[in-house]
Amino acid sequence: MLNVSDIPKKFEPGSVEARWYAYWEQNGFFHSTPDDREPFTVLIPPPNVTGVLHMGHMLNNTLQDVLVRRARMLGKNACWVPGTDHASIATEAKVVQKLRKDGIKKGDLTRDEFLKHAWAWTDTHGGIILKQLRTLGASCDWERTRFTMEPDLYDAVIDCFIELYERGHIYRGVRMINWDPEAKTALSDEEVLFKEVRAKMVHIRYACTDGSGDVVIATQRPETIMADVAVAIHPDNPKTAHLKGKTVRIPLINREIPIIEDDYVDPEFGTGALKVTPAHDRNDYEIGKRHNLEVIDILNADGSLNETAQILVGLDRFKARTEIVKLLEDGGFIAGVEEYTTNISVSERTDAVVEPRLSLQWFLDTKELSKPALEAVMSDEIRFHPPKFKNTYRHWMENIQDWCISRQLWWGQRIPAWFYGEGEQEYVICRTAEEALDKARAKSGNEKLTSADIRQEDDVLDTWFSSWLWPISVFDGFKDKDNADIRYYYPTNDLVTAPEIMFFWVARMVMAGYAFRGGVPFKNVYYTGIVRDKQRRKMSKSLGNSPDPLDLIAQYGADGTRAGMLFSSPAGNDLLFDEALVEQGRNFANKIWNAFRFITMQMEVGKTYTPTLDFDESNLADRWMRSRIMRTLKEVNQHFEDYRISDALQSLYSLVWDDFCDWYIEINKPDVNVERALGIFEVLMKMLHPMMPFITEDIWQRIRERSTSEALMISAWPELREDWISDDAEARLVLQKELISALRNVRAGKNLSPVAPLAIGLSVESDAQTTELERDLWIFRKLQKTSDLRIGTSLEKPKGSVSVVVRNVELMVSLDGLIDTEAEKTRINGEIQRLEGFLKSVQSKLLNSGFVDRAPADVVANERQKLADASQNIEKLRSILADLS
């Protein structure tokens, strides 16, 4: 089965990845059903249904796959549920855009017609991203793929709405909300972003009606003066005291408005007078409420001026802004214009400048729901990785506002409210029109109501109002609150997501968890960073600085790409993506490949080899190798425990490359014990599998014939053998390594061939040490060619030799004529100087009675040992120096 000629010099990922993925999937390894094992559940943060894979997804899903694959190997029943989100605003915007291209206006379509287009769009572009995830190696349970707009999940949202309404958490009311004039819908506070811009502050004169002069008011929104209903001053401001009780005239339209007094006004700011425009400013709305002022709305839904404005009607708000400044200038109303920097709010989805707008919307009252959700995180019932995000979470939860959940869109779950009677003021909440009719009749006492009198609310629900149910709805926990799946898989284990959606999604899922299942929806949240480029710019389509993930996989292999992403992504840290990382990942895969290739080259054709971990107790290299493996396994386990995935990979990288390839194989060359090497390989492949699934499965299957049930993907994670960890073996091998490195260093310094045989002397302290060292010296001999190797306590130093002190061994290299005495002296003097500096610091510690008295005994003993060692080595170096002259 194993034939060297089959094994190319380079690892070729393309040919094996698709094959193994199909193998895993066809054998049902991804699929999970409840059984006696401990469940391990991960839910994919559902990407937008029509989205394509970007670097953020790559990082996020690689991490999920690593966690899931490892849990599976740990014997847990791992279930990774994939799926997509209907992304209400984003998708509707895309469909509208597409229709526009085809010459169709959304307004000309009925709701049903539009939805047909939307479904067509979803069917055409939907689910691509899930296919792409397979390329990455994601071990999702595809049979469980869900979509937030599929019937069951749609129903879940409706059930949820009805239940929350009945429990009194949902209300309908007129509030100042964020209006997106582009998408023509309300937004939640979370969907609004702040953007810093340069803007003009216009100072406008309002004339007092009594002819006593002007009031100058500063505003960055001069186009809203037609909606002004008052001018406010602070009651205690002497500067504006003379204005009390007066009225002023709005420029251009000459409407008279009163001057009112309100504490909100900052006397220090600007002129101390503020125009009050309740319809178009949150604060002004509050002031207006306090003073019982009228609300004059001069804007249309699309942000253009309406009839009420009287002037500039029909003009867009931004056009109107420049136009009105001209008019004001012409009329002599401008007192000045200054540029300044300010924050404007924009829609997260459409980038349109958000308009504060008074409107009738549906809200979720979050006061009660947020309480247990806050507690769950603060008490670490849900653990955040890294924990610093607890602060952000707490801050938000403590200041949580009611959630505006209605959207003036069609693509989404339609609110199950049914209006009857005049003016849509009366409604019932229920699932169907029939039910609504009964309820409406009962509620109104009007038995004559017919289905024609009943009309369903047009609005749909915020996308996140479906996503927040994801952990429950993917297991049909609304349809059947006690079904086998949700009993078994819920609460889920790990959630991997970006901190940007902590409020949108994480916090709300926790609230939903408590609201509907009385507990947490997951136990750990791993926050990834943002994927940025080398200049720390966020990767984005518009900047064009993002590589196509699929290109990366094609070029470097899925394993290489995954490893590359994992190399540099501690939890919560941004990933500064550099193709060099992926290159490193590919190189690592290649290194593994070639180590394996080397082993196969040692095999005889036709012979059967049984991988074994039966190490040779008498062989230091073996004892060392198995110690390194187990020590690393212990580290890796701990790293996983701590969600330090990068560190886990780093440990494995070093185990494979440094310990196994650079030392174990090198020491054993040319006749490596194949069965043992294969045994080692099996352990290594297991440990690496969660991170690099393809190459590890491929090698695993090449090591020997395996039945389906023996596939690496479903094999058991290695068992930790603490008894294999040996400080003694590791210390002894380190000494050999250091002796070898020291000699290599001498060779390099003297420009000697790495393979020229040299006469070596090793001078040690005692006969016992001679015996000890001699026992392990075969390793030194294996890796360094010697013409003569002597070891002893009183070795005579050959003429013209160079000496290096390694720990407490003096390594003497006979160089016969090649030695540059002066250079040697300089080197040794430098070494002495370094040691003396060290010695001094140790001495001063030990001379300090405070240290000796108060430091723990072992620390003091350690210092004394250091003192002794350093002094001894200095002595040695001095004698070497003396010999040189």
Added chain:
RNA sequence: GGGACGUUAGCUCAGUUGGUUAGAGCGCCACGUUGACAUCGUGGAGGUCGAUAGUUCGAGUCUAUUACGUCCCACCA
């Protein structure tokens, strides 16, 4: 305006409860084709831990102040 976090080798980051003159990976420099691998090997050069002041026998590791940076939240016209 409030808050969180960060500042350690050229770059990206580790440094657990304060105790070896600070570590890793990548990069860099030099040498190298000893038949697994040049997607490689060997060797090497690089930091005194943002600054200041404290606590302590001892501080990158604790405290305070300060500078700079990143992010989150926030209705100042």
